[in-house]
Amino acid sequence: MNLPQDFEQSIRPLFGDDLYNRLAEALDADDTPTSVRLNPFKQNGGDVTDELKDCCVPWCPTTGRYLKSRPNFTFDPLLHAGTYYVQEASSMFVDHVVRHLIHEPVRMLDLCAAPGGKSTALRAALPEGSLLFSNEPMRTRAQILSENLQKFGHEDVVVTNNYPRDYRKARIQFDAILADVPCSGEGMFRKDEGAREEWSLQNVENCWRLQREIISDIWGCLRPGGLLVYSTCTFNAHEDEENVTWIAEELGADFVDVPVESDWHITRALTGDAPVYRFLPGVSRGEGLFLAVLRKHGEAEGCLSTANGTDRKAEKPKKEKRRGNKSAKAGAKQPGNVAVPLNAPESYVVRRRTDALFAVPERWADTYDAADAELKIMHAGVCLGTEKGKDITPDQSLALSRQLADDAYPRVELGYTDAINYLRKEAVTLPEDTPRGFVLLTYRGRPLGFEKNIGNRANNLYPQEWRIKSSHVPAEELIINN
Numbered sequence: 150m151n152l153p154q155d156f157e158q159s160i161r162p163l164f165g166d167d168l169y170n171r172l173a174e175a176l177d178a179d180d181t182p183t184s185v186r187l188n189p190f191k192q193n194g195g196d197v198t199d200e201l202k203d204c205c206v207p208w209c210p211t212t213g214r215y216l217k218s219r220p221n222f223t224f225d226p227l228l229h230a231g232t233y234y235v236q237e238a239s240s241m242f243v244d245h246v247v248r249h250l251i252h253e254p255v256r257m258l259d260l261c262a263a264p265g266g267k268s269t270a271l272r273a274a275l276p277e278g279s280l281l282f283s284n285e286p287m288r289t290r291a292q293i294l295s296e297n298l299q300k301f302g303h304e305d306v307v308v309t310n311n312y313p314r315d316y317r318k319a320r321i322q323f324d325a326i327l328a329d330v331p332c333s334g335e336g337m338f339r340k341d342e343g344a345r346e347e348w349s350l351q352n353v354e355n356c357w358r359l360q361r362e363i364i365s366d367i368w369g370c371l372r373p374g375g376l377l378v379y380s381t382c383t384f385n386a387h388e389d390e391e392n393v394t395w396i397a398e399e400l401g402a403d404f405v406d407v408p409v410e411s412d413w414h415i416t417r418a419l420t421g422d423a424p425v426y427r428f429l430p431g432v433s434r435g436e437g438l439f440l441a442v443l444r445k446h447g448e449a450e451g452c453l454s455t456a457n458g459t460d461r462k463a464e465k466p467k468k469e470k471r472r473g474n475k476s477a478k479a480g481a482k483q484p485g486n487v488a489v490p491l492n493a494p495e496s497y498v499v500r501r502r503t504d505a506l507f508a509v510p511e512r513w514a515d516t517y518d519a520a521d522a523e524l525k526i527m528h529a530g531v532c533l534g535t536e537k538g539k540d541i542t543p544d545q546s547l548a549l550s551r552q553l554a555d556d557a558y559p560r561v562e563l564g565y566t567d568a569i570n571y572l573r574k575e576a577v578t579l580p581e582d583t584p585r586g587f588v589l590l591t592y593r594g595r596p597l598g599f600e601k602n603i604g605n606r607a608n609n610l611y612p613q614e615w616r617i618k619s620s621h622v623p624a625e626e627l628i629i630n631n
Protein backbone atom coordinates (compact mmCIF):
# COMPACT_ATOMS: atom_id res chain seq x y z
CA MET A 150 0.00 0.00 0.00
CA ASN A 151 1.28 3.44 -0.86
CA LEU A 152 0.86 6.03 1.82
CA PRO A 153 0.39 9.54 0.40
CA GLN A 154 3.79 11.21 -0.14
CA ASP A 155 2.81 14.38 1.69
CA PHE A 156 1.67 12.21 4.59
CA GLU A 157 5.09 10.61 4.90
CA GLN A 158 6.86 13.95 4.54
CA SER A 159 4.82 15.53 7.32
CA ILE A 160 4.50 12.58 9.69
CA ARG A 161 8.03 11.06 9.52
CA PRO A 162 9.73 14.10 11.12
CA LEU A 163 7.07 14.18 13.86
CA PHE A 164 7.31 10.46 14.66
CA GLY A 165 11.02 9.89 14.01
CA ASP A 166 12.23 7.13 11.68
CA ASP A 167 11.78 4.18 14.01
CA LEU A 168 8.20 4.97 15.09
CA TYR A 169 7.20 6.03 11.58
CA ASN A 170 8.50 2.77 10.06
CA ARG A 171 6.56 0.71 12.61
CA LEU A 172 3.42 2.67 11.87
CA ALA A 173 3.83 2.42 8.08
CA GLU A 174 4.43 -1.33 8.31
CA ALA A 175 1.32 -1.82 10.48
CA LEU A 176 -0.80 0.29 8.13
CA ASP A 177 0.32 -2.04 5.34
CA ALA A 178 -0.62 -5.25 7.14
CA ASP A 179 -3.92 -7.01 6.47
CA ASP A 180 -4.40 -8.50 9.92
CA THR A 181 -6.30 -5.80 11.78
CA PRO A 182 -7.30 -6.95 15.26
CA THR A 183 -10.99 -7.82 15.75
CA SER A 184 -12.66 -6.97 19.04
CA VAL A 185 -16.08 -6.65 20.64
CA ARG A 186 -17.36 -4.97 23.76
CA LEU A 187 -19.94 -6.92 25.75
CA ASN A 188 -23.06 -5.10 26.88
CA PRO A 189 -22.98 -5.35 30.70
CA PHE A 190 -26.74 -4.71 30.87
CA LYS A 191 -27.54 -7.78 28.78
CA GLN A 192 -24.86 -10.31 29.66
CA ASN A 193 -26.35 -12.30 32.52
CA GLY A 194 -22.79 -13.30 33.41
CA GLY A 195 -22.00 -14.57 29.88
CA ASP A 196 -18.84 -14.03 27.84
CA VAL A 197 -17.39 -14.61 24.37
CA THR A 198 -17.12 -18.35 23.68
CA ASP A 199 -13.76 -20.02 24.38
CA GLU A 200 -13.37 -20.94 20.68
CA LEU A 201 -13.47 -17.27 19.66
CA LYS A 202 -12.04 -15.40 22.62
CA ASP A 203 -8.40 -14.43 22.38
CA CYS A 204 -7.97 -12.23 25.48
CA CYS A 205 -9.34 -9.19 27.31
CA VAL A 206 -8.64 -5.69 26.04
CA PRO A 207 -6.34 -4.52 28.86
CA TRP A 208 -7.76 -0.98 29.19
CA CYS A 209 -11.34 -2.30 29.15
CA PRO A 210 -10.95 -5.67 30.86
CA THR A 211 -14.50 -6.21 32.10
CA THR A 212 -16.19 -6.05 28.70
CA GLY A 213 -13.57 -5.63 25.91
CA ARG A 214 -12.52 -8.83 24.13
CA TYR A 215 -10.08 -9.50 21.27
CA LEU A 216 -11.29 -12.31 19.03
CA LYS A 217 -9.15 -14.95 17.35
CA SER A 218 -10.93 -14.43 14.03
CA ARG A 219 -13.55 -12.17 12.46
CA PRO A 220 -16.93 -13.91 12.21
CA ASN A 221 -19.72 -12.59 10.01
CA PHE A 222 -21.40 -10.73 12.88
CA THR A 223 -24.53 -9.92 10.85
CA PHE A 224 -25.65 -13.52 11.16
CA ASP A 225 -25.53 -13.59 14.93
CA PRO A 226 -29.03 -12.71 16.27
CA LEU A 227 -27.47 -11.64 19.57
CA LEU A 228 -25.68 -8.76 17.81
CA HIS A 229 -29.14 -7.45 16.85
CA ALA A 230 -30.37 -8.08 20.40
CA GLY A 231 -27.64 -5.70 21.59
CA THR A 232 -25.69 -8.13 23.76
CA TYR A 233 -22.38 -6.81 22.37
CA TYR A 234 -21.04 -4.09 20.07
CA VAL A 235 -18.30 -4.63 17.49
CA GLN A 236 -15.68 -2.00 18.27
CA GLU A 237 -12.00 -1.67 17.57
CA ALA A 238 -10.02 -1.90 20.79
CA SER A 239 -8.29 1.52 21.02
CA SER A 240 -11.68 3.29 21.17
CA MET A 241 -12.49 1.31 24.31
CA PHE A 242 -9.97 3.54 26.12
CA VAL A 243 -12.89 5.90 26.89
CA ASP A 244 -14.12 3.19 29.27
CA HIS A 245 -10.89 3.52 31.28
CA VAL A 246 -10.99 7.34 31.20
CA VAL A 247 -14.60 7.56 32.43
CA ARG A 248 -14.16 4.93 35.15
CA HIS A 249 -11.06 6.73 36.40
CA LEU A 250 -12.47 10.27 36.41
CA ILE A 251 -16.22 10.07 37.00
CA HIS A 252 -17.51 8.49 40.18
CA GLU A 253 -20.88 10.14 40.71
CA PRO A 254 -23.88 10.60 38.40
CA VAL A 255 -23.29 13.21 35.69
CA ARG A 256 -24.95 14.63 32.65
CA MET A 257 -22.67 13.91 29.70
CA LEU A 258 -22.79 14.80 26.00
CA ASP A 259 -21.23 12.74 23.24
CA LEU A 260 -21.16 15.44 20.60
CA CYS A 261 -20.03 13.63 17.42
CA ALA A 262 -21.44 10.23 18.21
CA ALA A 263 -22.44 8.16 15.14
CA PRO A 264 -22.39 5.24 14.73
CA GLY A 265 -22.30 5.00 18.53
CA GLY A 266 -19.24 2.96 19.54
CA LYS A 267 -18.03 5.47 22.10
CA SER A 268 -21.57 6.37 23.22
CA THR A 269 -22.32 2.77 24.13
CA ALA A 270 -18.93 2.54 25.87
CA LEU A 271 -19.66 5.73 27.81
CA ARG A 272 -23.13 4.53 28.75
CA ALA A 273 -21.64 1.34 30.16
CA ALA A 274 -18.89 3.13 32.08
CA LEU A 275 -20.87 6.07 33.54
CA PRO A 276 -22.21 5.68 37.08
CA GLU A 277 -25.87 4.66 37.25
CA GLY A 278 -28.11 7.72 37.49
CA SER A 279 -26.06 9.55 34.83
CA LEU A 280 -27.81 10.88 31.74
CA LEU A 281 -26.09 10.63 28.34
CA PHE A 282 -26.93 12.87 25.39
CA SER A 283 -25.69 11.29 22.20
CA ASN A 284 -25.62 13.64 19.23
CA GLU A 285 -24.90 13.43 15.51
CA PRO A 286 -25.58 16.23 13.02
CA MET A 287 -25.81 14.06 9.86
CA ARG A 288 -29.36 12.74 9.57
CA THR A 289 -28.69 9.25 8.17
CA ARG A 290 -25.83 8.72 10.60
CA ALA A 291 -28.05 9.91 13.46
CA GLN A 292 -30.58 7.20 12.53
CA ILE A 293 -27.89 4.53 12.83
CA LEU A 294 -26.79 6.06 16.14
CA SER A 295 -30.36 5.91 17.41
CA GLU A 296 -30.66 2.26 16.32
CA ASN A 297 -27.44 1.28 18.09
CA LEU A 298 -28.39 3.02 21.32
CA GLN A 299 -31.83 1.42 21.33
CA LYS A 300 -30.17 -1.96 20.88
CA PHE A 301 -27.89 -1.18 23.80
CA GLY A 302 -31.12 -0.81 25.78
CA HIS A 303 -30.23 1.70 28.51
CA GLU A 304 -33.04 4.14 29.35
CA ASP A 305 -30.91 7.09 30.49
CA VAL A 306 -30.06 8.21 26.97
CA VAL A 307 -31.26 11.01 24.66
CA VAL A 308 -30.27 10.84 20.96
CA THR A 309 -30.28 14.15 19.06
CA ASN A 310 -29.63 15.25 15.49
CA ASN A 311 -28.09 18.71 15.85
CA TYR A 312 -25.08 20.87 15.18
CA PRO A 313 -23.04 21.91 18.23
CA ARG A 314 -24.29 25.52 18.08
CA ASP A 315 -27.92 24.30 18.47
CA TYR A 316 -27.03 23.01 21.92
CA ARG A 317 -26.26 26.53 23.11
CA LYS A 318 -29.89 27.49 22.56
CA ALA A 319 -31.13 24.59 24.69
CA ARG A 320 -29.09 26.02 27.59
CA ILE A 321 -28.32 22.59 29.01
CA GLN A 322 -25.04 22.44 30.89
CA PHE A 323 -23.00 19.27 30.87
CA ASP A 324 -20.60 17.95 33.48
CA ALA A 325 -18.61 16.19 30.78
CA ILE A 326 -18.44 16.32 26.97
CA LEU A 327 -16.79 13.85 24.63
CA ALA A 328 -15.86 15.39 21.28
CA ASP A 329 -14.70 12.58 19.00
CA VAL A 330 -14.35 15.10 16.22
CA PRO A 331 -14.51 14.46 12.47
CA CYS A 332 -10.87 14.29 11.32
CA SER A 333 -8.61 13.61 8.35
CA GLY A 334 -8.84 9.90 9.20
CA GLU A 335 -5.18 8.89 8.97
CA GLY A 336 -5.98 6.15 11.48
CA MET A 337 -8.34 4.64 8.89
CA PHE A 338 -5.63 4.16 6.23
CA ARG A 339 -5.38 0.46 7.15
CA LYS A 340 -9.10 -0.30 7.07
CA ASP A 341 -10.37 2.00 4.40
CA GLU A 342 -8.69 2.65 1.05
CA GLY A 343 -10.96 5.65 0.49
CA ALA A 344 -9.40 7.36 3.52
CA ARG A 345 -6.00 7.35 1.76
CA GLU A 346 -7.47 8.69 -1.46
CA GLU A 347 -9.32 11.52 0.26
CA TRP A 348 -6.35 12.57 2.39
CA SER A 349 -4.48 15.81 1.58
CA LEU A 350 -2.61 18.51 3.46
CA GLN A 351 -5.46 20.86 2.58
CA ASN A 352 -7.94 18.44 4.19
CA VAL A 353 -5.81 18.31 7.35
CA GLU A 354 -6.00 22.10 7.53
CA ASN A 355 -9.78 22.09 6.91
CA CYS A 356 -10.15 19.53 9.68
CA TRP A 357 -8.16 21.29 12.39
CA ARG A 358 -10.05 24.51 11.69
CA LEU A 359 -13.42 22.73 11.83
CA GLN A 360 -12.42 20.95 15.05
CA ARG A 361 -11.65 24.28 16.73
CA GLU A 362 -15.00 25.65 15.55
CA ILE A 363 -16.85 22.61 16.93
CA ILE A 364 -15.19 22.92 20.34
CA SER A 365 -15.72 26.71 20.45
CA ASP A 366 -19.41 26.23 19.61
CA ILE A 367 -19.99 23.71 22.40
CA TRP A 368 -17.69 25.25 25.02
CA GLY A 369 -20.48 27.27 26.68
CA CYS A 370 -22.40 24.04 27.33
CA LEU A 371 -19.61 22.62 29.46
CA ARG A 372 -19.97 23.79 33.02
CA PRO A 373 -16.97 25.39 34.77
CA GLY A 374 -14.92 22.55 36.24
CA GLY A 375 -16.43 20.13 33.72
CA LEU A 376 -14.41 17.67 31.65
CA LEU A 377 -13.79 17.74 27.92
CA VAL A 378 -12.57 14.49 26.38
CA TYR A 379 -11.16 15.31 22.94
CA SER A 380 -10.32 12.54 20.51
CA THR A 381 -9.47 11.91 16.86
CA CYS A 382 -8.44 8.89 14.81
CA THR A 383 -5.67 10.76 13.06
CA PHE A 384 -1.90 11.06 13.59
CA ASN A 385 -0.82 14.61 12.65
CA ALA A 386 -0.13 17.08 15.46
CA HIS A 387 -2.27 19.89 13.99
CA GLU A 388 -5.49 18.02 14.75
CA ASP A 389 -4.07 16.47 17.93
CA GLU A 390 -1.48 18.08 20.25
CA GLU A 391 -1.76 21.55 18.68
CA ASN A 392 -5.54 21.60 18.94
CA VAL A 393 -5.73 20.49 22.57
CA THR A 394 -3.03 23.02 23.47
CA TRP A 395 -5.10 25.68 21.70
CA ILE A 396 -8.19 24.63 23.70
CA ALA A 397 -6.27 24.83 26.98
CA GLU A 398 -4.75 28.24 26.20
CA GLU A 399 -7.49 30.00 24.26
CA LEU A 400 -10.67 28.60 25.82
CA GLY A 401 -9.22 28.12 29.32
CA ALA A 402 -8.67 24.60 30.62
CA ASP A 403 -6.10 22.42 32.37
CA PHE A 404 -4.98 19.02 31.16
CA VAL A 405 -6.00 16.07 33.26
CA ASP A 406 -3.64 13.11 33.55
CA VAL A 407 -5.08 9.60 33.49
CA PRO A 408 -2.84 6.79 34.81
CA VAL A 409 -2.05 4.07 32.28
CA GLU A 410 -0.04 0.84 32.36
CA SER A 411 3.26 0.61 30.47
CA ASP A 412 2.28 -2.69 28.83
CA TRP A 413 -0.63 -0.98 27.06
CA HIS A 414 2.08 0.60 24.87
CA ILE A 415 0.42 3.99 24.66
CA THR A 416 2.54 6.66 22.98
CA ARG A 417 2.59 10.03 24.75
CA ALA A 418 2.85 13.54 23.25
CA LEU A 419 4.95 13.77 20.09
CA THR A 420 5.22 17.52 20.44
CA GLY A 421 5.02 19.55 23.69
CA ASP A 422 4.53 17.85 27.03
CA ALA A 423 0.77 17.75 27.57
CA PRO A 424 -0.56 14.46 28.96
CA VAL A 425 -2.10 12.97 25.82
CA TYR A 426 -2.67 9.36 24.77
CA ARG A 427 -1.88 7.99 21.33
CA PHE A 428 -2.75 4.49 20.24
CA LEU A 429 -0.61 3.72 17.20
CA PRO A 430 -1.06 0.65 14.99
CA GLY A 431 2.15 -1.37 15.24
CA VAL A 432 2.72 -0.15 18.80
CA SER A 433 -0.54 -0.76 20.69
CA ARG A 434 -3.05 -3.42 19.66
CA GLY A 435 -5.81 -1.48 17.89
CA GLU A 436 -6.45 1.25 15.34
CA GLY A 437 -5.20 4.85 15.55
CA LEU A 438 -6.62 6.97 18.37
CA PHE A 439 -5.54 10.26 19.93
CA LEU A 440 -7.17 11.33 23.20
CA ALA A 441 -6.73 14.09 25.77
CA VAL A 442 -8.79 15.20 28.77
CA LEU A 443 -9.15 18.84 29.83
CA ARG A 444 -10.89 20.43 32.78
CA LYS A 445 -12.58 23.75 32.05
CA HIS A 446 -11.45 26.72 34.12
CA GLY A 447 -13.84 28.38 36.53
CA GLU A 448 -15.56 27.65 39.77
CA ALA A 449 -17.15 24.23 39.86
CA GLU A 450 -20.62 24.20 41.40
CA GLY A 451 -19.69 21.17 43.48
CA CYS A 452 -18.75 17.70 42.47
CA LEU A 453 -19.79 16.08 39.20
CA SER A 454 -23.17 15.18 40.58
CA THR A 455 -25.91 17.14 38.89
CA ALA A 456 -27.33 14.61 36.50
CA ASN A 457 -30.97 15.32 37.13
CA GLY A 458 -30.59 18.97 36.31
CA THR A 459 -33.50 20.13 38.42
CA ASP A 460 -31.13 22.39 40.33
CA ARG A 461 -30.40 24.58 37.33
CA LYS A 462 -32.85 27.35 36.63
CA ALA A 463 -31.11 28.16 33.38
CA GLU A 464 -32.36 24.95 31.87
CA LYS A 465 -36.04 25.63 32.20
CA PRO A 466 -37.18 26.65 28.73
CA LYS A 467 -39.06 29.93 28.58
CA LYS A 468 -42.86 29.61 28.61
CA GLU A 469 -43.25 31.11 25.12
CA LYS A 470 -40.78 28.57 23.79
CA ARG A 471 -42.68 25.72 25.38
CA ARG A 472 -45.85 26.76 23.62
CA GLY A 473 -44.13 26.47 20.28
CA ASN A 474 -42.71 23.09 21.16
CA LYS A 475 -43.50 20.38 18.62
CA SER A 476 -44.47 17.69 21.07
CA ALA A 477 -46.59 20.00 23.17
CA LYS A 478 -48.52 20.94 20.02
CA ALA A 479 -48.90 17.39 18.77
CA GLY A 480 -50.14 16.10 22.09
CA ALA A 481 -51.91 18.90 23.92
CA LYS A 482 -52.85 16.50 26.69
CA GLN A 483 -50.03 14.62 28.37
CA PRO A 484 -50.76 10.90 28.12
CA GLY A 485 -52.12 10.22 31.56
CA ASN A 486 -53.21 6.63 31.84
CA VAL A 487 -50.72 4.85 29.61
CA ALA A 488 -49.53 1.54 31.07
CA VAL A 489 -45.74 1.56 31.35
CA PRO A 490 -44.57 -2.07 30.94
CA LEU A 491 -41.18 -1.38 32.49
CA ASN A 492 -39.62 -2.31 35.80
CA ALA A 493 -40.45 0.42 38.39
CA PRO A 494 -43.11 2.00 36.09
CA GLU A 495 -43.92 4.71 38.64
CA SER A 496 -40.49 6.32 38.17
CA TYR A 497 -41.24 7.27 34.54
CA VAL A 498 -43.26 10.07 32.99
CA VAL A 499 -44.77 9.61 29.54
CA ARG A 500 -44.17 12.13 26.78
CA ARG A 501 -45.82 12.14 23.37
CA ARG A 502 -43.96 13.10 20.19
CA THR A 503 -46.28 12.99 17.17
CA ASP A 504 -48.03 9.63 17.72
CA ALA A 505 -45.19 7.91 19.60
CA LEU A 506 -45.13 7.59 23.37
CA PHE A 507 -41.85 7.78 25.26
CA ALA A 508 -41.29 6.72 28.87
CA VAL A 509 -38.75 9.16 30.28
CA PRO A 510 -37.17 8.57 33.70
CA GLU A 511 -38.81 11.13 35.98
CA ARG A 512 -35.53 12.30 37.47
CA TRP A 513 -34.52 13.93 34.20
CA ALA A 514 -37.91 14.91 32.78
CA ASP A 515 -37.02 18.65 33.12
CA THR A 516 -33.87 18.15 31.10
CA TYR A 517 -35.84 16.24 28.47
CA ASP A 518 -38.37 19.11 28.22
CA ALA A 519 -35.60 21.70 27.88
CA ALA A 520 -34.01 19.62 25.13
CA ASP A 521 -37.32 19.01 23.37
CA ALA A 522 -37.94 22.74 23.10
CA GLU A 523 -34.75 23.37 21.09
CA LEU A 524 -33.20 20.15 19.83
CA LYS A 525 -34.16 17.53 17.28
CA ILE A 526 -34.69 14.50 19.51
CA MET A 527 -34.51 11.17 17.67
CA HIS A 528 -34.94 8.96 20.71
CA ALA A 529 -35.19 9.35 24.48
CA GLY A 530 -35.70 6.99 27.39
CA VAL A 531 -37.78 4.05 26.13
CA CYS A 532 -40.20 4.40 23.21
CA LEU A 533 -43.27 2.48 24.38
CA GLY A 534 -44.98 2.44 21.01
CA THR A 535 -47.34 4.25 18.70
CA GLU A 536 -51.00 4.85 19.34
CA LYS A 537 -53.39 3.11 16.96
CA GLY A 538 -56.90 3.95 18.17
CA LYS A 539 -57.07 2.63 21.71
CA ASP A 540 -54.17 0.24 21.17
CA ILE A 541 -50.48 0.92 21.49
CA THR A 542 -48.35 -0.96 18.99
CA PRO A 543 -45.21 -1.73 20.99
CA ASP A 544 -41.95 -0.27 19.71
CA GLN A 545 -38.67 -2.04 19.00
CA SER A 546 -37.04 0.17 21.63
CA LEU A 547 -39.32 -1.40 24.23
CA ALA A 548 -38.40 -4.93 23.16
CA LEU A 549 -34.71 -4.09 23.54
CA SER A 550 -34.93 -2.12 26.78
CA ARG A 551 -33.10 -3.66 29.69
CA GLN A 552 -36.06 -2.46 31.79
CA LEU A 553 -38.84 -4.32 29.94
CA ALA A 554 -40.83 -6.16 32.60
CA ASP A 555 -40.54 -9.95 32.24
CA ASP A 556 -44.29 -10.50 32.23
CA ALA A 557 -45.26 -7.54 30.01
CA TYR A 558 -45.87 -9.69 26.89
CA PRO A 559 -46.16 -13.41 26.15
CA ARG A 560 -42.82 -14.70 24.89
CA VAL A 561 -41.97 -17.19 22.15
CA GLU A 562 -38.45 -18.58 21.89
CA LEU A 563 -37.12 -18.96 18.32
CA GLY A 564 -34.50 -21.31 16.93
CA TYR A 565 -31.56 -19.97 14.90
CA THR A 566 -33.09 -20.08 11.40
CA ASP A 567 -36.36 -18.53 12.55
CA ALA A 568 -34.45 -15.82 14.42
CA ILE A 569 -32.51 -14.88 11.26
CA ASN A 570 -35.73 -14.94 9.21
CA TYR A 571 -37.44 -12.73 11.78
CA LEU A 572 -34.53 -10.25 11.58
CA ARG A 573 -34.92 -10.26 7.78
CA LYS A 574 -38.51 -9.17 8.47
CA GLU A 575 -40.03 -12.34 7.16
CA ALA A 576 -43.14 -13.80 8.75
CA VAL A 577 -42.29 -16.38 11.38
CA THR A 578 -44.95 -18.95 12.22
CA LEU A 579 -45.79 -19.09 15.90
CA PRO A 580 -46.76 -22.23 17.84
CA GLU A 581 -50.50 -22.94 17.75
CA ASP A 582 -51.05 -22.22 21.43
CA THR A 583 -49.56 -18.70 21.20
CA PRO A 584 -52.03 -16.12 22.57
CA ARG A 585 -53.40 -13.58 20.12
CA GLY A 586 -52.06 -10.05 20.19
CA PHE A 587 -48.53 -8.78 20.64
CA VAL A 588 -45.87 -11.39 21.32
CA LEU A 589 -42.22 -10.88 22.22
CA LEU A 590 -39.85 -13.13 20.25
CA THR A 591 -36.66 -14.24 21.93
CA TYR A 592 -33.52 -16.08 20.83
CA ARG A 593 -31.42 -17.83 23.45
CA GLY A 594 -33.54 -15.98 26.01
CA ARG A 595 -32.80 -12.46 24.68
CA PRO A 596 -35.63 -10.33 23.22
CA LEU A 597 -35.36 -9.70 19.45
CA GLY A 598 -38.62 -7.84 18.77
CA PHE A 599 -42.40 -8.14 18.46
CA GLU A 600 -44.89 -9.92 16.22
CA LYS A 601 -48.64 -9.44 16.26
CA ASN A 602 -50.39 -12.78 16.31
CA ILE A 603 -53.71 -12.51 14.50
CA GLY A 604 -54.53 -16.21 14.58
CA ASN A 605 -53.99 -17.64 11.10
CA ARG A 606 -50.80 -15.61 10.68
CA ALA A 607 -48.50 -13.19 12.52
CA ASN A 608 -47.29 -9.74 11.45
CA ASN A 609 -43.60 -9.09 11.85
CA LEU A 610 -43.09 -5.71 13.59
CA TYR A 611 -39.30 -5.55 13.19
CA PRO A 612 -38.31 -2.07 11.89
CA GLN A 613 -37.95 -2.17 8.11
CA GLU A 614 -34.75 -0.05 8.18
CA TRP A 615 -33.05 -2.37 10.69
CA ARG A 616 -33.64 -5.63 8.86
CA ILE A 617 -30.83 -7.93 7.68
CA LYS A 618 -30.70 -7.25 3.96
CA SER A 619 -28.84 -10.37 2.89
CA SER A 620 -30.98 -13.31 1.74
CA HIS A 621 -28.34 -15.81 2.85
CA VAL A 622 -29.04 -17.93 5.93
CA PRO A 623 -25.90 -19.67 7.22
CA ALA A 624 -26.23 -23.43 7.53
CA GLU A 625 -24.62 -23.40 10.96
CA GLU A 626 -25.65 -21.42 13.99
CA LEU A 627 -23.14 -18.68 14.76
CA ILE A 628 -22.52 -18.38 18.50
CA ILE A 629 -20.24 -15.54 19.57
CA ASN A 630 -21.17 -15.03 23.21
CA ASN A 631 -23.07 -17.04 25.74
Ligand SMILES: C[S@@+](CC[C@H](N)C(=O)[O-])C[C@H]1O[C@@H](n2cnc3c(N)ncnc32)[C@H](O)[C@@H]1O
Nearest residue numbers: 261262263264265266267287290329330331363
Ligand atom coordinates in the same frame (compact mmCIF):
# COMPACT_ATOMS: atom_id res chain seq x y z
C1 LIG B 1 -15.06 10.13 14.27
S1 LIG B 1 -16.73 10.14 13.87
C2 LIG B 1 -17.50 9.67 15.37
C3 LIG B 1 -17.39 8.22 15.74
C4 LIG B 1 -18.17 7.91 16.99
N1 LIG B 1 -17.76 8.76 18.09
C5 LIG B 1 -18.05 6.46 17.42
O1 LIG B 1 -17.25 6.16 18.31
O2 LIG B 1 -18.80 5.62 16.89
C6 LIG B 1 -17.10 11.85 13.79
C7 LIG B 1 -18.57 12.16 13.63
O3 LIG B 1 -18.72 13.60 13.63
C8 LIG B 1 -19.77 13.94 12.76
N2 LIG B 1 -19.67 15.38 12.37
C9 LIG B 1 -19.40 15.89 11.16
N3 LIG B 1 -19.44 17.24 11.20
C10 LIG B 1 -19.74 17.58 12.48
C11 LIG B 1 -19.93 18.83 13.15
N4 LIG B 1 -19.81 19.98 12.52
N5 LIG B 1 -20.23 18.79 14.45
C12 LIG B 1 -20.35 17.63 15.12
N6 LIG B 1 -20.17 16.41 14.54
C13 LIG B 1 -19.86 16.40 13.23
C14 LIG B 1 -19.58 12.98 11.61
O4 LIG B 1 -20.77 12.86 10.83
C15 LIG B 1 -19.18 11.69 12.31
O5 LIG B 1 -20.29 10.88 12.56
